[in-house]
Amino acid sequence: MSMNPVLVEVLRGDAVESRHTGALAIVDASGAVHTALGDVARPVFPRSAVKLLQALPLVASGAAQAFGLTDAELALACASHSGEPEHVATAAGMLAKLGLTADALECGTQWPSREPVLRGMVARGELATPLHNNCSGKHSGFVCLACHMATGARNAGTEPAEFTRGYVAAEHPVMREVSAALSAATGVDVERAPRGTDGCSIPTFALPLRSLALAFARCGTGQGLSEGHARAASRLRRAVAAAPFMVGGTDRFDTRVMQAFGERLFCKIGAEGVYCAALPELGLGVALKIDDGAARAAEAAMAAVAAALLKTEDTLLRGYSHLQLRNWRGLDVGSLRPTPVLAGLAGAAG
C-alpha cells in the first residue's frame, strides 16, 4: 500500500511537532480529474460528509414538499449540528409536522458538542435526548421520508410509527432509497462496497475519494444526476446557503464558511478526517480524507483547497488553514500549516 503525502503539518515553536497524511480528489461532473493527491481510488468511509447525498430522496420523493419543510429544516437534514437550542427545536419541529416526537429517532442520545450549551444543560439539570444528537436533523429527514413513502398505507389506517420503526437498517425501504441515491450520485454500487455502521447507526459505505468528488461535482452542477436528484441537490444547496447555522452551529467551520461564501461553496465535514465539497461556479467536486482521522487537519486542508480554488486570500479560510494553537494561559504555542502539495494547488488550478 502506497503512502499518502503529508497534507498538513502541526508546528510547535518553529519545529514540526505532528504530521497528517491524506489524499485529495478534485474532479468535474464528467469525472475528469482536476487534482489527485495520494491514493484517490482507495475506499474511504465518507461518514457524515455525504449527508447531502443521503438527503436527496427526502426532496426528490416529494416528501419535503408534502410536509412543507423549510430551508432551515432541509439544512438540518444535511447537518452535523452542535446540539444548540435552535437545532433541537428545528428537529422537534420536523417531527411535529409528522405527528411524531423524539421517540421516533434511532440515532441514539448524544450531548451537544457545543460546550457552553452542554454546561448550561448540566447546570439546569437537563438531560440529553436524541434531538441533541448531531444527526437528529438527518434522522428527522429519514423519518419524514418514511412517513411519505407510507402515505398509502397510512391512509388505510396504519400508524406512522409502524413505517418509521427500524429505518436505520440497510434493508428498510428508507435506507434502500438512501443507498440508491448514494450509488447513483457516486457511480459506485454501494451494495458491493465495504460496509460499516455509522455513529448514528445507519450503514456507511467505503467509496473511492474520486467517486465521492464526482458525486459532489454532480450535485453542484446537476450534470450526471437524474432530473429529480438534480433538482433535489440544487434545493438542498440553496437551503444550506440560506440557513448555514443549521448545518453546524456557532463557530463551526461549515457554518462560518458557508455564511461567508453562500452558494459559491457547499462543504461538509465527516467523522475520521473526511471532507466533501461542491464548487458550482467551477463545476468541481472535492473529497479528501486525512489518513489518521483528525478533524483539525481535515478542516485545514479543506480551507486551503477552498482558498486555492476560489482564488481568495479570505482571512476566515486562512484562520483555519493556518490555525493558531494556544495553551491554557492563552499563549501562542504553534499553528497548523498546509504543506507545499496543498499550497501549490492554486497553480494547478490556474
Place this chain on the structure above:
Amino acid sequence: MSMNPVLVEVLRGDAVESRHTGALAIVDASGAVHTALGDVARPVFPRSAVKLLQALPLVASGAAQAFGLTDAELALACASHSGEPEHVATAAGMLAKLGLTADALECGTQWPSREPVLRGMVARGELATPLHNNCSGKHSGFVCLACHMATGARNAGTEPAEFTRGYVAAEHPVMREVSAALSAATGVDVERAPRGTDGCSIPTFALPLRSLALAFARCGTGQGLSEGHARAASRLRRAVAAAPFMVGGTDRFDTRVMQAFGERLFCKIGAEGVYCAALPELGLGVALKIDDGAARAAEAAMAAVAAALLKTEDTLLRGYSHLQLRNWRGLDVGSLRPTPVLAGLAGAAG
C-alpha cells in the same frame, strides 16, 4: 524525509477506516538498540511523557524530603491527572506545605478532563482553578523546588513568592535544573534542541526517540545517571507504583496499567501521541510517537509494546491495543488494531 510505518489501524466493520503511522525506540541503559521502527533519530517534543525526568531535581535536591512529600504527592508531580477531587486536594496540600496557595501556580486554568467531575462542578456552579490543570502536581513540584533552592534567602527574610514567581521561564533557576536533568538523562544538550512552549507554559525540547528511550532505560536501572538522579528516579517510580491513581485518574491508561503491573512497568503519556516507559526487570526504556498526535493510537501502541515485552496476554493491555469502538447507541462499530510490525515485537524480544 522518510515515512514512518503504520503502527495502528482503525477498523470500521471489517475495513480499515484510519491509519496511524509512527516511530518506536526500545533501548537498554547502555544505549544499545533493542527495537527501532521508523525514524528514531528525528527530534520529537516529548511533552508530558517526560514528567518523571522533570521531577528528578525535586527529589535529588532534597526538596521532597525537606518538605516531607508523600508517595501520592511525588506521583502527582509526575502526573497528567484528570482533575479529580483527590488530585486537586493533593496539589493544594503540596502548596500548603510551602505556605502557598494555587496563586503560586503558573500552569493556567483547565477544567478537569474527567467528564463526570466537570459536570458535577458545573452543576454546583464551581469554577476551574489552576489546581484542576492536569499539570498542577508537576507545577507544585516546581514551586516546592523553588522554595527549597531559596532556603538560604528565605532564612534572610525574603518571601517564598519572590523565588517561585516566573518559574516557568527557561532562565529561571528551577527550569535550569529541570533542563539540566533532561540533558543528563537523555544525553542530549537540550539547550541546543528545537524548543517550544508546552501546554502548561514551560519549555519543551524536541529530542530523538532513541534518546528519550535511553533516558527511561536509565531511570529504570539507575545506570548512566548520577547517584542523586538514580536515587530520585527509583524513589519516583516507587511513588507512582504506590499511588498510581495520582499519575492519571479514573479509567486512565497509565493509572490502570500501573495498578496492574506495579513497579514492573512505568509508563507515561504525553500530548500529541507520545509515550515513554521504563521496564526495569528487562533493563529497557521505550519511547514512541504517533506522527499525527493521536492519543488513541499512542495508547494502543504502548499497550502492544508492553504486552510483547512483558510476554503477557493480559486482558487490560489487550483492551487498549484492540480497543472496541462503540457508537451513540452502544453498538460495536469497529476497533483499533496494532499492525504486524508492532505485533511482531514479541519475536524480536525473544
